[in-house]
Amino acid sequence: MAEPTHNVIIGNGSAGNGAAITLRERDPDSRITIITMGSLPFYNRYDLPRVFRGCDDWREILVHPLAYYDDNRITLRRNSRVTDVDGRSRSITFAHNEVMHYDQLLVCAGGRGYLPEELSDYYGLMHGFHSFEAAITTRRALPEGGTVVMLGGDMIGLDLARTLIDVGYRVALLANEYTFWPHRIDADERGGFIAALEHMGIEVVDGMRPVAVEEGAAGTPARRVVFDDGGSLDGDVVMPFYGLVPTAEFMLRSGVDIERGLLVDPQLHTTDPHIWAAGDVCQIWSAADNEYRFYYGWTNVRQMGEVAARNVTGTNEPFEGVDDERLHIGKDGHILSPFWEH
Amino acid sequence: MAEQRESTDIQFAVIGSAGDGTIAAGDILKRAMAGLGYKVIAFDIYPAEIRGFGKCISRVRVTTEQAYSLKRHSDVLVSLDDSYAIPHVGEVCDFGAVIYEASPIARQPEGGHITAHIRPTQLPYGLNQREISERATNAARSRNIVVLGYLAGLYDIDPQAFRDVIADKFRSKAAIVTTSNTAAFDAAYEVGKTVFKLDQGSLGEPVHAREGETATMMTGNGAIVRGCMDAGLDTFFGYPITPATTILERLAAELPKHGGRVLQTEDEISAISATIGAGYTGARAATATSGPGLALMAEMLGLGVMGEIPSVVFVSQRGGPSTGLPTKTEQSDLNIAVFGGAGDAQRIVLAPTNVDGCYRTAGKAFEMAEKYQTPVVVLLDLYLSNRYETVVPPAKNPFAPSMNKGLDAWRGEGAYQRYQKTDDHVSPRAVPGDEGGMHTVTGLEHSEFGKPSDLPENHMAMSAKRHEKLKAALTHPDFTICKRFGDEGPVDVGILGWGSTFGEILEAMFAAQAAGIRCSAMKVVMLSPLPEQQIVSFMDDCGAVLVPELNYEGQLANLISGALGRPVTRLNRVTGAPMQVEEILAEIRRLAQAKAA
Numbered sequence: 001m002a003e004p005t006h007n008v009i010i011g012n013g014s015a016g017n018g019a020a021i022t023l024r025e026r027d028p029d030s031r032i033t034i035i036t037m038g039s040l041p042f043y044n045r046y047d048l049p050r051v052f053r054g055c056d057d058w059r060e061i062l063v064h065p066l067a068y069y070d071d072n073r074i075t076l077r078r079n080s081r082v083t084d085v086d087g088r089s090r091s092i093t094f095a096h097n098e099v100m101h102y103d104q105l106l107v108c109a110g111g112r113g114y115l116p117e118e119l120s121d122y123y124g125l126m127h128g129f130h131s132f133e134a135a136i137t138t139r140r141a142l143p144e145g146g147t148v149v150m151l152g153g154d155m156i157g158l159d160l161a162r163t164l165i166d167v168g169y170r171v172a173l174l175a176n177e178y179t180f181w182p183h184r185i186d187a188d189e190r191g192g193f194i195a196a197l198e199h200m201g202i203e204v205v206d207g208m209r210p211v212a213v214e215e216g217a218a219g220t221p222a223r224r225v226v227f228d229d230g231g232s233l234d235g236d237v238v239m240p241f242y243g244l245v246p247t248a249e250f251m252l253r254s255g256v257d258i259e260r261g262l263l264v265d266p267q268l269h270t271t272d273p274h275i276w277a278a279g280d281v282c283q284i285w286s287a288a289d290n291e292y293r294f295y296y297g298w299t300n301v302r303q304m305g306e307v308a309a310r311n312v313t314g315t316n317e318p319f320e321g322v323d324d325e326r327l328h329i330g331k332d333g334h335i336l337s338p339f340w341e342h
Numbered sequence: 343m344a345e346q347r348e349s350t351d352i353q354f355a356v357i358g359s360a361g362d363g364t365i366a367a368g369d370i371l372k373r374a375m376a377g378l379g380y381k382v383i384a385f386d387i388y389p390a391e392i393r394g395f396g397k398c399i400s401r402v403r404v405t406t407e408q409a410y411s412l413k414r415h416s417d418v419l420v421s422l423d424d425s426y427a428i429p430h431v432g433e434v435c436d437f438g439a440v441i442y443e444a445s446p447i448a449r450q451p452e453g454g455h456i457t458a459h460i461r462p463t464q465l466p467y468g469l470n471q472r473e474i475s476e477r478a479t480n481a482a483r484s485r486n487i488v489v490l491g492y493l494a495g496l497y498d499i500d501p502q503a504f505r506d507v508i509a510d511k512f513r514s515k516a517a518i519v520t521t522s523n524t525a526a527f528d529a530a531y532e533v534g535k536t537v538f539k540l541d542q543g544s545l546g547e548p549v550h551a552r553e554g555e556t557a558t559m560m561t562g563n564g565a566i567v568r569g570c571m572d573a574g575l576d577t578f579f580g581y582p583i584t585p586a587t588t589i590l591e592r593l594a595a596e597l598p599k600h601g602g603r604v605l606q607t608e609d610e611i612s613a614i615s616a617t618i619g620a621g622y623t624g625a626r627a628a629t630a631t632s633g634p635g636l637a638l639m640a641e642m643l644g645l646g647v648m649g650e651i652p653s654v655v656f657v658s659q660r661g662g663p664s665t666g667l668p669t670k671t672e673q674s675d676l677n678i679a680v681f682g683g684a685g686d687a688q689r690i691v692l693a694p695t696n697v698d699g700c701y702r703t704a705g706k707a708f709e710m711a712e713k714y715q716t717p718v719v720v721l722l723d724l725y726l727s728n729r730y731e732t733v734v735p736p737a738k739n740p741f742a743p744s745m746n747k748g749l750d751a752w753r754g755e756g757a758y759q760r761y762q763k764t765d766d767h768v769s770p771r772a773v774p775g776d777e778g779g780m781h782t783v784t785g786l787e788h789s790e791f792g793k794p795s796d797l798p799e800n801h802m803a804m805s806a807k808r809h810e811k812l813k814a815a816l817t818h819p820d821f822t823i824c825k826r827f828g829d830e831g832p833v834d835v836g837i838l839g840w841g842s843t844f845g846e847i848l849e850a851m852f853a854a855q856a857a858g859i860r861c862s863a864m865k866v867v868m869l870s871p872l873p874e875q876q877i878v879s880f881m882d883d884c885g886a887v888l889v890p891e892l893n894y895e896g897q898l899a900n901l902i903s904g905a906l907g908r909p910v911t912r913l914n915r916v917t918g919a920p921m922q923v924e925e926i927l928a929e930i931r932r933l934a935q936a937k938a939a
């Protein structure tokens with residue numbers, strides 16, 4: 001009897017999991033493996049702000065019950081970092097030195113937070129929000145009613161800011177060109193959106209460029225952000241939100257074309273016949289824009305995973321992103337992003 | 343309001359290859375936890391081969407409440423070698439942790455790394471064991487200590503308890519050994535302390551011993567040795583055999599310090615012969631062996647019965663028959679212990695059920711051997727011999743220094759008769775050198791004077807004497823020959839058990855009670871003579887009687903059925919591993935449901 005097709009998915013986010021269940025539905029006999037660097041099963045990243053509302057247990061934010069993986073015969077490889085993909089031998093190498101064969105590969109590795117080079121030396125003094133573990137660690141560092149200094153903002157950070165203010169923390173935002181990422185904001189709109197942020201309770205510091213993060217002096221908050229003009233802003237934690245960059249380094253020797261992300265056609269096919277990509281890791285060819293572009297947000301990313309999985313199993317369906325990607329100001333004067341919908 | 347204390351019940355399994363330090367890691371872990379005041383049950387599994395390959399497992403159950411056996415599912419699995427640990431990942435409970443080498447050097451085939459086998463319900467913790475060890479000690483061989491440091495940090499366990507045990511363990515080696523291992527431990531402790539804990543990361547407060555008591559860790563064989571010492575053992579003769587060898591080794595180290603003698607004989611026949619010879623002279627004498635050795639000793643045991651000579655034989659059972667499974671546990675020597683040998687050669691057979699029981703039974707065996715002038719066989723098994731438990735040794739020596747019915751009982755009335763008929767069927771016993779006590783001892787049937795006699799009425803009378811005198815052992819002072827646990831009065835299911843399996847039986851019984859099944863269990867410590875009255879009384883209360891045993895034939899079940907003519911339900915396993923609580927519980931449920939139907 002022939003070996004079942006081994007469909008391997010790198011990435012345990014909404015794209016990867018959307019792809020996995022679609023593959024299972026369309027190819028019941030296949031072997032499906034999801035690979036993730038994380039320690040936890042699939043949880044909703046958009047639910048992470050709940051951590052600041054007191055959610056301590058990762059089981060509360062899981063998208064599926066734990067039996068889901070066995071029920072759907074999906075193997076979940078956690079704590080497994082891929083270091084290399086060889087498109088010719090169709091093999092994956094892990095950091096732990098294991099080699100895995102695949103028949104079809106879906107790269108749904110997502111993106112990681114971007115940090116400008118001039119701040120990279122201070123990474124250890126900043127707090128993250130990229131995972132449940134990071135969110136919990138940040139919350140534990142934050143005293144009741146404490147101050148979060150957000151660098152940049154972006155839609156992930158602003159989503160968190162809404163919750164932080166709602167539960168009694170203070171948020172100071174150093175606004176810059178990343179503040180509304182990934183929305184593309186016209187210059188004449190920006191002032192209105194900044195005002196909306198202030199209306200939401202966020203203390204906006206606009207136009208200042210951070211150049212250093214330091215530990216706070218005795219008797220002051222734990223962190224101090226230093227600006228290029230010598231000024232500073234104190235806070236209990238400092239969190240960078242400068243948008244995402246694709247997590248694609250492990251694909252460099254795979255043979256597929258890469259620009260910033262993996263380049264895929266509208267059907268999410270890379271230049272390798274056995275490799276597809278979906279989610280924040282890929283740039284999709286847009287004939288309308290005549291360029292490869294990223295699509296963000298839960299809805300887009302999930303849909304990409306499902307489309308890629310359908311195409312892996314024989315269709316030739318193009319991905320079509322959500323129509324409206326504009327940032328809005330709601331009736332309450334608060335900003336509203338379609339990327340927050342999930 | 344009484345202070346609420348969080349209870350702890352966590353089982354660690356350290357798995358690696360021979361040479362990885364797996365057993366040493368388990369040893370340090372259990373000693374550290376016992377030192378902190380937790381109750382500990384631990385058991386090691388290792389290959390029959392001496393070194394270099396083969397799977398080693400050290401399981402350590404740490405509790406604040408009394409536990410009676412290891413659990414089927416561990417809460418933490420530590421892999422020192424994925425190739426051996428992978429088959430055991432399924433034994434880790436839901437939300438249990440799997441700790442493994444995150445950066446193995448060797449290329450792994452697909453599925454060769456343990457992450458391929460960790461289920462979504464389990465918690466993966468990758469640890470750079472080799473790297474931490476090399477950074478701390480310039481060598482990778484302290485990986486076993488690294489995992490201990492990580493465990494201590496992860497579960498917020500006092501690191502000093504480990505440091506103390508490490509120092510004690512390596513005190514006979516160069517100081518650098520302790521220093522480097524402690525450095526490895528400390529380095530990994532910091533990693534464990536700071537790693538993100540995926541689940542509750544600390545244990546409940548330990549239960550400290552009552553004032554005046556000192557809890558200590560002991561194996562079953564260690565407790566046998568302690569019991570022998572406290573009972574005043576004079577001489578020990580032994581021939582090495584797994585899993586009884588450590589009794590010989592430890593007595594060889596301890597007994598001479600207290601004026602006793604240990605001799606390693608050329609084989610088991612010599613060992614039992616010398617033991618009986620020493621017993622004949624009035625010494626408290628013992629030997630220790632396993633099933634194959636007991637088979638060789640059978641003829642001399644018959645001489646001990648016929649000559650009414652005290653002796654004690656400790657038998658640690660392993661898988662059989664023949665050479666069998668030298669490093670696997672089994673309870674299949676009950677038949678030979680009770681019946682082995684020529685003729686009607688009844689002797690006393692005792693089987694302790696836990697480590698504390700090993701201590702008490704060892705000491706009492708010498709009392710019984712003297713008091714009833716007979717060989718006494720004490721049945722252990724590999725699981726009990728090697729199992730560690732925390733025990734609190736008695737403050738006062740509980741064993742009588744002598745129970746010999748000596749020439750004082752003869753009072754010099756008439757000629758001395760070594761095998762004189764008496765009311766309690768036990769004759770005054772002279773030992774060499776007792777004035778007026780000269781007599782003959784022979785393996786032939788004999789008269790009251792010890793002279794050979796094959797007269798029919800003599801053989802009838804002497805056979806009766808040798809059997810009748812043993813009945814008094816059923817009421818031997820300060821010794822539990824059998825004991826009932828669980829529900830009183832009529833029950834749906836009763837469980838009869840013996841030896842090490844009784845721990846699993848108790849755990850299963852408690853689980854059944856929690857599930858609403860009326861249930862009792864009886865441990866039978868004295869297997870010959872069988873406490874028939876107590877067993878019948880127990881069985882009368884039971885809707886069904888289950889007898890779980892680690893043998894194929896159902897040797898206790900046969901003994902009970904044969905002696906009492908009562909049907910029992912058998913549960914027999916010969917996997918080389920201890921009986922699983924869940925297997926017993928399933929059978930209890932089935933029997934309870936059948937009764938309800």
